Amino acid sequence: MRGCLRTQKKLIMLTTSDRHSVLVIEDDPNTAALVALYLERESFRVLTAGDGKTGLALAEQHRPDMVILDLMLPKMDGWEICRRLRRFSDVPVIMLTARGEEVDRVAGLTLGADDYVVKPFSPRELVARVKAVLRRSSKPATERKKTLSHADVQLDLEKRRLRVKGRSVALTPHEYALLEALMSAPGRNFTRDELLNRLYPLGEAVVIDRVVDVHIGKLRQKIEPQPAHPRYILTMRGVGYRFVDQQPHEGETPP
Numbered sequence: 001m002r003g004c005l006r007t008q009k010k011l012i013m014l015t016t017s018d019r020h021s022v023l024v025i026e027d028d029p030n031t032a033a034l035v036a037l038y039l040e041r042e043s044f045r046v047l048t049a050g051d052g053k054t055g056l057a058l059a060e061q062h063r064p065d066m067v068i069l070d071l072m073l074p075k076m077d078g079w080e081i082c083r084r085l086r087r088f089s090d091v092p093v094i095m096l097t098a099r100g101e102e103v104d105r106v107a108g109l110t111l112g113a114d115d116y117v118v119k120p121f122s123p124r125e126l127v128a129r130v131k132a133v134l135r136r137s138s139k140p141a142t143e144r145k146k147t148l149s150h151a152d153v154q155l156d157l158e159k160r161r162l163r164v165k166g167r168s169v170a171l172t173p174h175e176y177a178l179l180e181a182l183m184s185a186p187g188r189n190f191t192r193d194e195l196l197n198r199l200y201p202l203g204e205a206v207v208i209d210r211v212v213d214v215h216i217g218k219l220r221q222k223i224e225p226q227p228a229h230p231r232y233i234l235t236m237r238g239v240g241y242r243f244v245d246q247q248p249h250e251g252e253t254p255p
Contacts (some may be wrong), residue, residue: 021062024036034239047064082113098119172215
């Protein structure tokens with residue numbers, strides 16, 4: 001009998017720990033309670049915060065699987081929370097706001113939000129969107145890439161090793177972080193600020209964006225056949241850098 005009880009307790013603990021956690025940052029208590037109610041009915045674990053600073057602190061402390069983020073918040077608005085979240089986490093974010101203009105949606109998605117829901121909204125639809133975003137961001141381990149490669153450049157993500165034309169090339173931690181970011185999204189334009197956040201995700205150092213240029217220059221020396229005329233890490237004038245995909249984009253130029 002005791003063995004059965006222990007087994008049941010283990011199953012309950014496993015079931016609880018396997019549930020996705022959602023942090024709801026919303027200053028209207030009625031809206032927060034309604035969202036929490038519908039999420040809990042679908043077996044999500046829910047944390048709530050009524051202001052921006054508290055929400056950001058809970059995100060750092062608990063590392064939820066999803067953040068539902070209102071834009072108009074006291075103490076720190078949703079734009080700034082999303083900006084700071086992206087310094088230390090890739091957690092999916094659904095923005096929740098009464099403002100539905102296209103410029104606001106584009107701005108939110110540019111900051112790294114995964115979806116955008118305009119008030120008034122259907123709680124059932126919001127839960128459906130939460131599930132959809134989590135499905136997109138939670139690929140099975142078998143589907144995750146273990147190696148990033150392009151032409152002669154291969155980056156082993158498990159062993160954290162780089163090979164160029166079959167030769168092993170040593171990277172510093174900062175060089176590895178930058179190369180992994182760029183190769184993970186070929187064709188995407190990264191701003192210097194975005195890449196700087198990869199180097200110092202918690203803002204623990206006061207640095208300038210030219211630090212990124214220095215590391216990019218060293219990376220090019222290690223992977224480019226002709227560093228002065230890069231084929232892989234391309235400069236986007238006035239923006240930042242991107243890893244080559246297929247066709248050159250307008251505005252690309254070596255530094």
